Amino acid sequence: MGTQIFSEELVKKLRSASSVAVLTGAGISAESGVPTFRGENGLWKKFKPEELANFQAFIRNPQLVWEWYQYRRRIIEIIRPNPGHYAIAEMERRHENFTVITQNVDNLHIHAGSKDVYELHGNIMRNYCIDCGKNANDDEVLRCDTVPHCACGGLVRPDVVWFGELLPEKPWNAGVKAAESAQVFFAIGTSAVVYPAAELPRIAKRAGAYTVEINIERTELSPFVDEVLLGKSGEILPQLVEAVY
Ligand code: OAD
Numbered sequence: 001m002g003t004q005i006f007s008e009e010l011v012k013k014l015r016s017a018s019s020v021a022v023l024t025g026a027g028i029s030a031e032s033g034v035p036t037f038r039g040e041n042g043l044w045k046k047f048k049p050e051e052l053a054n055f056q057a058f059i060r061n062p063q064l065v066w067e068w069y070q071y072r073r074r075i076i077e078i079i080r081p082n083p084g085h086y087a088i089a090e091m092e093r094r095h096e097n098f099t100v101i102t103q104n105v106d107n108l109h110i111h112a113g114s115k116d117v118y119e120l121h122g123n124i125m126r127n128y129c130i131d132c133g134k135n136a137n138d139d140e141v142l143r144c145d146t147v148p149h150c151a152c153g154g155l156v157r158p159d160v161v162w163f164g165e166l167l168p169e170k171p172w173n174a175g176v177k178a179a180e181s182a183q184v185f186f187a188i189g190t191s192a193v194v195y196p197a198a199e200l201p202r203i204a205k206r207a208g209a210y211t212v213e214i215n216i217e218r219t220e221l222s223p224f225v226d227e228v229l230l231g232k233s234g235e236i237l238p239q240l241v242e243a244v245y
Contacts, residue, residue, distance in 0.1 A: 002231070004239045010227055013184050013210045014244045019097040020185070021178040022088060023200050027189020027215060029108050031082040031234035034075060038191045039217075054162045058130075062155050066147035069158045073124055073142065076106045084188070085112035087237035092116065094245050099178035101171070103190060103197050105160050118171035118178075120197050126159035135159075167196060179204040188214045189233050192221035201225065 014020070026036035037044045051057050051064070058065045089112045092098040100109050100117045105124040109117045127136045131154025141148050141156060148156040161167055175197075179185060185204035192198040201221055205211045211225040214233050222228050229236050 004229060004231060004236050006229070006240060006243055007227055010184070010210065010212060011244050014240075017095060017183040019178075019182050020091065020095045021099040021101060021175075021182040021200075021204065021209075022091075022186040022188055023175070023179075023190060023197065024088075024100065024102045024104060024109070024188045025190025025192075025197075026104060027191075028084050028088075028102075028233050029079075029082070029104055029106055030189065031084065031232060032079045032106075032108060034079060034104075034106055034108075036189075038193070049163060053160075054164055058155070058157055058162075062147040062157075065157075067145075069124060069160075070145065076124060079106075079108070081108045081112035082234040084233035084237045085109055085114070087241045088188075089113035090241050090245075091237075097178075097181070099174065099182075101175040101178060101197075101200060103194065118174045120161070120167050120171050120175060122158070122160035122168070124158060124160055127156045128159050129154040130157050131155075172196070175200050176203060179209070180207045182207075182209045184212065185209040186212045186214060187221055187225065188237075190215070190219070190221075192219050 030036050035043050052068045085108050088100060092114055098116060100114045102109055102119055103121050105122055127141055129136060129150035132150060132152045134150055136150060136156045150156055179200045180203060182204050185201060187201040201211055202224060205224060212227045213221055213225045214229045214236050216232060
């Protein structure tokens with residue numbers, strides 16, 4: 001693990017910032033053992049999103065889609081937050097307003113102790129009925145190998161956002177508000193290609209935030225941000241906390 005160099009500007013801005021926001025993606029959880037979607041061993045290289053992550057696919061083959069989410073739940077159930085998640089939770093304690101906006105569905109920010117977390121793409125441990133909308137989150141449903149049915153007869157689906165679906169309004173609005181008011185904004189472990197989430201760092205930049213990207217490689221976002229920190233978030237973030245606070 002190399003020693004990360006942070007700009008004086010970032011250190012200074014963070015020390016004086018009352019409002020900070022972070023947008024995280026699959027990369028923040030990679031060091032916990034959650035596979036990312038894109039990149040070298042990305043899930044979308046082996047599986048087809050059009051067969052697994054949209055509503056039509058679910059109606060066509062609910063059992064296949066249910067099994068895919070059960071497979072991912074089994075991974076997520078046994079993993080723990082990594083030093084990147086813990087560093088973000090620590091940063092929250094140092095600023096008056098600190099918002100975590102995540103595209104991840106894995107609960108790891110919450111498990112690490114972050115309080116102000118907005119899930120843009122839902123949560124894999126929740127489900128609801130496609131007909132009556134009732135939540136179906138008990139253990140029996142989460143353990144079910146075959147796609148469950150609600151008492152009303154409707155199919156139960158995971159509470160995650162699929163391609164072509166709108167983001168839940170409350171976390172999206174909170175994300176926009178945080179991006180607009182942040183003095184420092186981080187985009188961490190996201191390829192920044194899935195919209196509207198990828199719009200948030202750009203909103204923050206336009207509103208005057210100092211924008212920082214943390215990623216193991218450059219992305220489409222890199223040319224737009226003020227500072228790119230190349231490396232693993234689980235290594236860079238603890239060093240940042242050490243350097244700043
Ligand atoms: P991606 O899989 O598209 O991108 C993960 C990013 O994390 C890549 O840019 C990697 O380079 C980077 N990365 C990998 N390991 C890292 C590490 N240890 N430290 C820092 N960065 C690392 O994931 P997202 O951007 O989250 O949508 O994908 C966005 C959405 O696309 C997901 O929420 C999901 C997917 O389809 C839905 O399920 C709706």
